[in-house]
Amino acid sequence: MDKLNLGKHISGKFNEELESVMSKVLAMGGLVEKQLMDALEAIQKSDQELAERVLKSDRKINELELEIDQACTRIIAKRQPTASDLRLVLSILKAISDLERMGDEVERLAHVAQESFSKDQEHLLVSLENLGQLVLVMLRQVLDAFARMDEEAAYSVHQQDASADRQYEALTRQLMTYMMEDSRSIPKIMDVLWAARSLERIGDRCQNIAEYIIFFVRGKDVRHMSPASMENTVKGIR
Structure with missing residues (x-):
């Protein structure tokens, strides 16, 4: 599985099985990415x-x-x-x-995109654009990190979630003012x-996947670590 940066195994069959599973994970991730990109375009x-x-398209994701x-x-x-093989399987399942x-x-x-908004209300949808694009970038980057099992790239995505949270909070305040x-x-x-909340949750799940990558590479569960401890783990500092 050199192309997925996961190394070779003594059993060639085992290697093939892991490669097949990883390929399906990346295919599933690609579908989610396309789904999100299309939903943002549909809203715009x-x-x-x-x-x-x-x-x-959600049916295919569920099947995968x-x-x-x-x-x-x-x-x-x-x-x-x-x-490490067990950590990989567990990371994939999560x-x-x-x-x-x-x-x-x-x-x-997508349901929001199907709603009818008047000309006076269209500015509400524009406010979703920046948050949506940030989350889309996070998803792309974490899928790339997962393909390469790159803990530094995963850590970078993990850090971006704070920016997504700030944008979500600012957007919420803005919408409450309009209300x-x-x-x-x-x-x-x-x-x-609700659409903004969904985008914020997608960002959180990108952060989760970043944590699974670090878990696989470093063998440590970083879900509840402090920012400093997580940074030390990624850098291999004890």
Whole structure:
């Protein structure tokens, strides 16, 4: 599995199984990325047909999650992996769960794109654009880090989530101001708020995947580490 930066195994069959599973994970990630990109475009252009295609694409993501889950279960049962191989399988199982949930969050974005917004309300959708693009970049980067099992790149994505959180908080305050100024717009503002919340959650799940990468490479669970401890772990400082 040189191309995935995971090394070779004594068993060629085992190597093939791991490579197949990793390829499916990356394919699943690519579908989620395309789904998110299309949902953001559908919102920007008020394209209901594109939004409908986004909703239909979620089925393939769910199918891939099941395929990968079953393949990992077979690997554990047949190969009884230890050490780094077991960490890889566990990281994959956790990552596909987050990817599937990202797909669910994207569905909310697609539903917002299907709503009818008046000319006076279109500015509400524009406010989602910056947050959406930041989260999309995070997703692309964490998938690339996962393909290469690059803990430094994963750590960089992990750090970006703070920026996504700040943008989400600023957007929430802005939308609440609009709500107080015009009570008639509350239903539409709530739609946009839920969409913003979905984007923030996608960013959180990118952060989760970054943690799985570090777990695989370093063999340490960094989920509840302080920022300084995590940085030391990534740099190999004890």
